[in-house]
Amino acid sequence: MQKKNKHFFLNGKKYYTNKNKNLKDIINYFNYNSSLLIIEHNYIIRNKKDWSKIIIKNNDKIEIITIVGGG
Incomplete structure (x- = not known):
């Protein structure tokens, strides 16, 4: 039996996967610095x-907000 692709949106862009991924997997895959993030x-x-408990489902919408310091 073939696994069905599911899609999700990350910062407005559509991505596909056929594996069970959680939010932490997505952060690691896209090489974000997890200490400076807020995830919606x-x-x-x-x-x-x-983050590691939330499994991505079809049509999920994820926004990653990066915290930037300055002065």
């Missing part, structure tokens, strides 16, 4: 401790 998943800000 389906319009809810997600706690960092829950």
Whole structure:
């Protein structure tokens, strides 16, 4: 049986996967620095401790906000 591709949106761009991925997998795959991020998943800000528990489903919307310091 062939696995069905599912798609998700990351910062407005559509991506496909046929594997079970969680938010932490997505951060690692796209090489984000996890210490400087806020993640909005389906319009809810997600706690960092829950990133590995949240499995990406078809049509999920993920926004990654990078914190930038300055002065």
